[in-house]
Amino acid sequence: MNNFRYHAYTDIRFGKGQVACLPEVLAPYGKKVLMVYGGGSIRKNGLYDKVKELLADFEVFEVGGVEPNPKITSVREGVAICKTEKIDVVLAVGGGSTIDAAKLMAGGNYYDGDPWDLVTDSSKIGKVLPIVTVLTLAATGSEMNKNAVISNMETNEKLGTSSHDFIPQASICDPEYLYTLPAKQTAAGTADIMSHIFEQYFQKTTTAYISDRFAESLLKTCIHYCPIALKEPENYEARANLMWASTQALNSLLSAGKGGGWTCHPIEHELSAYYDITHGVGLAIVTPRWMRYILNDTTVIKFAEYGRNVWDIKEEDAYKCANMAIDATEQFFKDCGIPMTLTEIGIDDSKIDLMAEDTIKYNNMAGAYVALDKEDIAKILRACL
């Protein structure tokens, strides 16, 4: 196992009615709260009113309308309010996009230049305002991690940045808030959770046995509960298990003792940067094609292990087992209702070479599980058409 730092300090309040803890959770940080939210789902499901009612004794400022694939323009709006109103704490109420935008607002408060600088160069992130979240979508793990992904549509860039101080101080995770999620977001969110697990599971390190067993149990949880949540959107156990799986999938637990670059995320970020697509949909499309592309005499053992431990495939021949596992992965996403080709989501081959080039430009693809160059990425994307 490699050396690692695991400092999980987020105060998670998980379960029904936990939003009632919000005043207690925010109180240590001050009275001036910047409440950040998305395009209106929290107004429709009553969460907006509930939060406002609970924060009656706080001075609440608001930034609404944060977009999926949050844009730097929304971040700039929030930073301006933080600075003029001398905000004490940033409260994100929503999915990963809202939380990520809130993280940049919290960091931008202490930065003199344009907050986009903090996206392109994480070493410029200094002090960060305390961040608290109320999660409404199980996908990104942003409620307990140090990452934020922000888009700049003027430059066709969607980039990740991170700071230890972006880790939220507290996150309220009530599975009942997932009941109103459309099927598309439930499925895309699950594909995102699974992709986070794959990115950490398929790595060169072979000695982190414990991390890989955690990973397999989280994958099994997604495979078991996503179809139930899709069929019965108000099934509490399904929503609760998916919500906890998403938090655990990307909070450093699975990467402990492992290392190396990611693959499908960098590729998907280019699809989103050029076409503004739903993150989890792009990942579901790319993942099985990537798996097939990198299957070789070295990786086959790991893919067969994935087939046996996650999909309970009994086949003894490693290649057959690996291929069956990859097919099962693709079929699972299809059965969840995710469009499984780029063509279906309106993407043709006109920008594939450009996106392949940008993937290499912004990411260490040489350090991935199987090193990929520009041509490899273009081939994987063409297989997705």
Ligand code: NZQ
């Ligand atoms: O904007 P509103 O109206 O709230 O609607 C949202 C949005 O349209 C809706 N939604 C959220 N909760 C809902 C709901 N609708 C009904 N009921 C609810 N309870 O769902 C739509 C998508 O929301 P979004 O926040 O964009 O989804 P998600 O949580 O999947 O976040 C995706 C973003 O996170 C980034 C992605 O790249 C993408 O930009 N990621 C962030 C990561 C991180 N911080 O660690 C890692 C990930 O790999 C990922 O890259």
Ligand code: ZN
């Ligand atoms: Zn993701």
